[in-house]
Amino acid sequence: MKKIMIVEDEPDILDIIKLTLDFGSYQLLTATDGDQALETARRELPDLILLDIMLPGSIDGLDVCRRLRGDEATKDTYVMMVTAKGMERDKEAGIQAGCDEYVVKPFKIMQLMKSIEAILGE
Numbered sequence: 001m002k003k004i005m006i007v008e009d010e011p012d013i014l015d016i017i018k019l020t021l022d023f024g025s026y027q028l029l030t031a032t033d034g035d036q037a038l039e040t041a042r043r044e045l046p047d048l049i050l051l052d053i054m055l056p057g058s059i060d061g062l063d064v065c066r067r068l069r070g071d072e073a074t075k076d077t078y079v080m081m082v083t084a085k086g087m088e089r090d091k092e093a094g095i096q097a098g099c100d101e102y103v104v105k106p107f108k109i110m111q112l113m114k115s116i117e118a119i120l121g122e
Contacts, residue, residue, distance in 0.1 A: 051081050
């Protein structure tokens with residue numbers, strides 16, 4: 001069973017993504033801030049991380065992504081940024097931080113599902 005970690009601090013968005021992914025055969029992990037995201041990623045080694053940029057606390061999603069890429073255990077984990085930050089410079093910052101894909105909110109849930117299925121080979 002593939003593991004997907006959702007890193008999102010907005011409860012409504014987290015619930016929508018979780019509800020949608022519950023229809024697949026995925027083990028779902030969640031984190032609501034950068035510290036929790038890093039700890040969970042290192043412990044659980046998810047196959048895919050859906051990562052918001054704007055997170056509470058001292059570590060934002062870009063920094064989480066950089067740290068994941070710098071950690072031997074998580075450097076190859078697929079990271080999809082899912083964020084409201086849709087300016088071109090934001091996308092470039094996400095790519096520079098090491099994300100594999102960049103999705104801007106609001107997104108179409110079925111398109112997100114198709115992307116996830118393609119990434120995980122489902």
